[in-house]
Amino acid sequence: MTNAIRILGLDPGLRRTGWGVVVCEGARLSHVGHGVIAPPVEAPLAERLLALYQGLREVIAAHAPHEAAVEETFVTANGASTLKLGHARAAAMIAPAAAGLPVAEYAAKVVKKAVVGTGRADKDQVAFMIARLLPTAGAASGDCADALAVAICHAHARRARRLERAA
Amino acid sequence: MTNAIRILGLDPGLRRTGWGVVVCEGARLSHVGHGVIAPPVEAPLAERLLALYQGLREVIAAHAPHEAAVEETFVTANGASTLKLGHARAAAMIAPAAAGLPVAEYAAKVVKKAVVGTGRADKDQVAFMIARLLPTAGAASGDCADALAVAICHAHARRARRLERAA
Numbered sequence: 139m140t141n142a143i144r145i146l147g148l149d150p151g152l153r154r155t156g157w158g159v160v161v162c163e164g165a166r167l168s169h170v171g172h173g174v175i176a177p178p179v180e181a182p183l184a185e186r187l188l189a190l191y192q193g194l195r196e197v198i199a200a201h202a203p204h205e206a207a208v209e210e211t212f213v214t215a216n217g218a219s220t221l222k223l224g225h226a227r228a229a230a231m232i233a234p235a236a237a238g239l240p241v242a243e244y245a246a247k248v249v250k251k252a253v254v255g256t257g258r259a260d261k262d263q264v265a266f267m268i269a270r271l272l273p274t275a276g277a278a279s280g281d282c283a284d285a286l287a288v289a290i291c292h293a294h295a296r297r298a299r300r301l302e303r304a305a
Numbered sequence: 306m307t308n309a310i311r312i313l314g315l316d317p318g319l320r321r322t323g324w325g326v327v328v329c330e331g332a333r334l335s336h337v338g339h340g341v342i343a344p345p346v347e348a349p350l351a352e353r354l355l356a357l358y359q360g361l362r363e364v365i366a367a368h369a370p371h372e373a374a375v376e377e378t379f380v381t382a383n384g385a386s387t388l389k390l391g392h393a394r395a396a397a398m399i400a401p402a403a404a405g406l407p408v409a410e411y412a413a414k415v416v417k418k419a420v421v422g423t424g425r426a427d428k429d430q431v432a433f434m435i436a437r438l439l440p441t442a443g444a445a446s447g448d449c450a451d452a453l454a455v456a457i458c459h460a461h462a463r464r465a466r467r468l469e470r471a472a
Binding site for chain 1: 349350351352354355358359373375378380381382384385387388389390391392393394395396398399401402403407408410
């Protein structure tokens with residue numbers, strides 16, 4: 139019997155939401171797929187959010203992940219962009235929740251630390267490490283690399299919890 | 306043939322989301338129903354958002370509105386509460402959008418002006434006017450009165466647009 143778990147990582151944004159699916163079997167990680175959902179920029183807000191939600195439902199139907207993980211949001215001084223991110227993030231969380239998946243949240247620093255080894259890593263370092271950790275992912279750029287990084291972070295965290303429980 | 310249009314008004318919040326449905330036939334408005342969806346406070350964020358989304362899907366299935374309207378969000382200096390409101394508001398917008406309803410947005414000032422006559426009205430004044438405008442609504446308190454106010458605001462705005470087009 140295999141204990142393979144498929145994890146969906148999400149990097150939400152109203153213009154571009156990155157997603158990435160990895161499989162973890164014990165300590166082994168492998169790449170399943172990744173992509174970006176970009177709702178029509180000119181559409182009314184409700185339609186953009188629906189496009190994001192529906193796009194993620196399709197990703198979930200296609201890749202059948204068991205669990206999902208999302209970055210915790212950064213609250214910036216710019217209220218308008220915080221609000222936009224909040225909207226996109228909710229759409230990204232409702233989609234897996236509606237499919238019955240548990241949705242974990244990780245701070246950006248925790249994600250970077252899990253993948254690069256430091257919470258201060260920049261986007262290029264994350265993308266570089268994703269290419270190393272998941273060689274079959276090819277060159278997953280920006281949002282996709284971040285989404286895969288969240289999935290890897292969750293894989294590490296759940297493995298750590300299992301080892302703790304076993305100890 | 307009747308031109309009755311059912312409008313769903315929404316006052317989103319992560320703890321309490323108010324909803325109200327009115328029917329407008331020309332200049333005549335009547336109350337259909339209202340209520341509050343209060344997701345479990347202790348549940349993880351994704352589950353709270355899902356409860357909100359699913360609760361609104363049930364309201365939409367029960368009352369079959371043709372159009373929906375939501376208050377535009379206030380960006381406050383408190384980033385954390387702006388973010389929470391953004392999350393709740395997205396859940397409240399995806400539900401009617403997924404049911405195929407157009408979702409209009411109105412600034413809080415515009416809603417108050419439509420119902421009370423001034424953009425500076427407080428919650429009590431809004432509730433007072435809702436009781437006047439929709440006598441069969443009974444005493445719709447706080448979030449419900451605000452939701453009914455958004456629905457009435459949309460009824461006025463769409464009627465104004467129709468009259469303009471007819472002129």
